[in-house]
Amino acid sequence: MSSEHGHDLRYPDSAGPPPQIDVVATVPGAPQIPEGAEAMTILVTLPPGSPGAPPHRHSGPAYxxxxxxxxxxxxxxxxERVVKAGEAFWEPGGDVIHYQDGNHLTxxxxxxxxxxxxxPGQPMLIPVSAEELEARRDRRAPR
Structure with missing residues (x-):
């Protein structure tokens, strides 16, 4: 954790301990957030073996x-990588295809x-057609 992410959150008149803050992840640079964007936070629960959402993209970044x-x-x-409990992920959104977000556990x-x-006015998840996946096959990392 770099010093610019450090915080001193003690209450001046409190006898209790201050909160513990751990930086889980950071994103370098300034991701492009669409003008007038709506921030939406969702909880996704994947049953055992669920493949998650089909290949898709988002109109803005996701954390x-x-x-x-x-x-x-x-x-x-x-x-592809496995992200475990306590770890974070991000994606830039826009033209980048999100191939997988499935449950690694069976x-x-x-x-x-x-x-x-x-x-504004766009769905949070935009499915990618089979034709587009085929046309962009060369952009997918080797498996």
Whole structure:
């Protein structure tokens, strides 16, 4: 954790201990948030073995935190990875395809909280057609 993320949150007149703050993840640079975006936070619970949402994209960036279990996470151009409870993920949104967000566990549910910044008038999740997936096949990381 760098010093610019440090906080001193003690109450001046309190005898109790201050809160503990741990930086779970940071995103370098300034992600592009669509003008007039609506921030939306959702809880996604995946049954055992659930593949999650089909390949899709978001109109703005999304920031998530796995609260239970493990999810398989894959964005266009990056290899798939397993994100475990207590770990975070993010995606830039826009033209980047989100291939996977399924439950990595076959015997227990997994859950994550994600905050998305959606462009006005657009759905939070935009499915990608089979034709587009085929046309962009070369952009997917080797499996």
């Amino acid at each position: 998530g935190y796995v609260i239970k279990g493990e999810i398989v996470f894959e964005l266009e151009g990056l290899p 015997d227990d549910e997994s859950a994550f909280v994600v905050t998305m910044f959606c462009a």
